[in-house]
Amino acid sequence: xxTLLSPHILxxxxxxxxxxxxxxYLSIDLSVALDQGHRLTTSLLFLLAFFKVRLVIMHFMExxxxxxxxxxxxxxxxxxxxTLLITMYWLLPFAPT
Amino acid sequence: xxxxxxSTTSEKHLPGELxxxxxILGDMMxxxxxxxxxxxxxxxxxxxxxxxxxxxxxxxxxxxxxxxxTSSLLVVMGLQAIRTRxxxxxxxFFIAAIACGIAFSVVKFFEYxxxxxxxxxxxxxxxxxxxxxxxxxxxxxxxxxxxxxxxLTVRVRSLAAxxxxxxxxxxxxxxxxxxYWHMVDLLWIVLFPLIYLMK
Numbered sequence: 001x002x003t004l005l006s007p008h009i010l011x012x013x014x015x016x017x018x019x020x021x022x023x024x025y026l027s028i029d030l031s032v033a034l035d036q037g038h039r040l041t042t043s044l045l046f047l048l049a050f051f052k053v054r055l056v057i058m059h060f061m062e063x064x065x066x067x068x069x070x071x072x073x074x075x076x077x078x079x080x081x082x083t084l085l086i087t088m089y090w091l092l093p094f095a096p097t
Numbered sequence: 098x099x100x101x102x103x104s105t106t107s108e109k110h111l112p113g114e115l116x117x118x119x120x121i122l123g124d125m126m127x128x129x130x131x132x133x134x135x136x137x138x139x140x141x142x143x144x145x146x147x148x149x150x151x152x153x154x155x156x157x158x159x160x161x162x163x164x165x166x167t168s169s170l171l172v173v174m175g176l177q178a179i180r181t182r183x184x185x186x187x188x189x190f191f192i193a194a195i196a197c198g199i200a201f202s203v204v205k206f207f208e209y210x211x212x213x214x215x216x217x218x219x220x221x222x223x224x225x226x227x228x229x230x231x232x233x234x235x236x237x238x239x240x241x242x243x244x245x246x247x248x249l250t251v252r253v254r255s256l257a258a259x260x261x262x263x264x265x266x267x268x269x270x271x272x273x274x275x276x277y278w279h280m281v282d283l284l285w286i287v288l289f290p291l292i293y294l295m296k
Contacts, residue, residue, distance in 0.1 A: 042295045049290045062112050085291075
């Protein structure tokens with residue numbers, strides 16, 4: 001019997017859902033206390049988001065079993081954009097007045 | 098991924114066609130630019146962005162994320178049905194994925210309607226301009242994705258009726274369409290924290 005839902009796909013999806021729920025919860029927490037910790041929490045939200053993006057790319061879009069050049073392009077993109085956005089987030093804004 | 102050096106068979110497989118990947122990468126680059134531009138303008142009006150963001154309902158955003166994640170899972174399963182020559186099962190999965198996409202759209206309409214009724218339009222401030230433009234452009238991509246999924250559903254049903262096999266020419270269509278849908282999913286995965294959650 002050919003299974004339509006391989007274990008690694010199911011696990012990927014469960015991780016994606018769990019991370020979404022965690023982000024959801026974290027941000028409710030965030031809006032309650034806008035102290036210094038909010039920068040770290042927001043950075044974590046970005047990291048979680050790009051970890052999820054990478055899961056979708058590698059497992060749902062099957063880039064992990066695609067030719068190496070494509071995989072390299074996507075790995076670089078995930079790393080570069082995640083780094084760019086988090087760096088911009090930390091460097092650009094000044095402390096809220 | 099393990100590399101079997103010197104092996105005669107390569108397990109590397111490019112889903113879909115190269116053209117689809119060029120499109121996907123290009124689209125992701127454009128959205129990456131949008132993300133960066135958003136962060137830049139946000140830094141110029143931080144208090145305003147945080148204040149305006151508080152009028153958004155993060156539950157809508159989270160629900161939409163879960164809907165798209167589930168729809169992607171269903172598309173993966175539909176594609177798997179096609180690959181394992183169980184074509185008759187594929188339409189159900191694609192239709193369920195379309196249903197998730199329609200549910201996303203309903204939430205979106207509801208959400209936009211609420212914001213507009215409360216007086217927050219694209220012209221209200223820069224945050225709302227970005228909110229409507231970024232989620233709106235994403236939504237257009239999603240609508241296109243629904244058309245693609247619909248087309249895939251019709252095609253797989255017709256192939257199933259004809260005899261239940263999918264040649265490579267057709268398989269790349271399904272793979273390409275599926276990858277486009279996953280792109281719609283992953284773009285929202287970034288948009289959700291970027292617009293709704295970050296402080």
